Amino acid sequence: MVEDxxxxxxxxxxxxxRTYFFDVRATxxxxxxxxxxxxxxxxxxxxxxxxxxxLFLYKxxxxxxxxxxxxxxxxxxxELLPDVDFTQYEPKEEELNGQAxxxxxxxxxxxxLKWE
Numbered sequence: 001m002v003e004d005x006x007x008x009x010x011x012x013x014x015x016x017x018r019t020y021f022f023d024v025r026a027t028x029x030x031x032x033x034x035x036x037x038x039x040x041x042x043x044x045x046x047x048x049x050x051x052x053x054x055l056f057l058y059k060x061x062x063x064x065x066x067x068x069x070x071x072x073x074x075x076x077x078x079e080l081l082p083d084v085d086f087t088q089y090e091p092k093e094e095e096l097n098g099q100a101x102x103x104x105x106x107x108x109x110x111x112x113l114k115w116e
Contacts, residue, residue, distance in 0.1 A: 008032065017041045033058045 009024040021037040034057040039050050057065055077086060 031059070034062070 006026045007023055008026055011022040013020040013022075017040055019039045019041075021035070021039065023035045023037070024032055025035060026032055036055040036057065038053045040052075042049050042051060077084070
């Protein structure tokens with residue numbers, strides 16, 4: 001099962017009731033792919049339940065995905081919402097310094113996999 005593959009790197013982004021997980025995993029053939037998971041918390045009686053949606057992104061699609069995402073975000077910012085000050089949504093310094101919520105597993109030295 002794909003879920004059991006070795007996790008190489010993980011990055012978590014908290015956004016209100018949503019959390020986004022960006023995870024790099026290894027295949028049996030020692031190749032890499034990215035999973036992007038959106039997890040939403042819902043009140044469920046006395047506790048919480050989580051609804052998850054997962055996207056698998058393979059290396060041959062990385063550049064096309066990033067380009068399409070950036071083009072789409074730029075279109076929204078420049079064409080649809082040109083008067084919005086998006087700097088108000090940038091993380092505050094205390095969020096950057098005390099990243100207890102962020103899980104970061106770095107790749108081993110000598111790895112060909114580069115993240116920019």
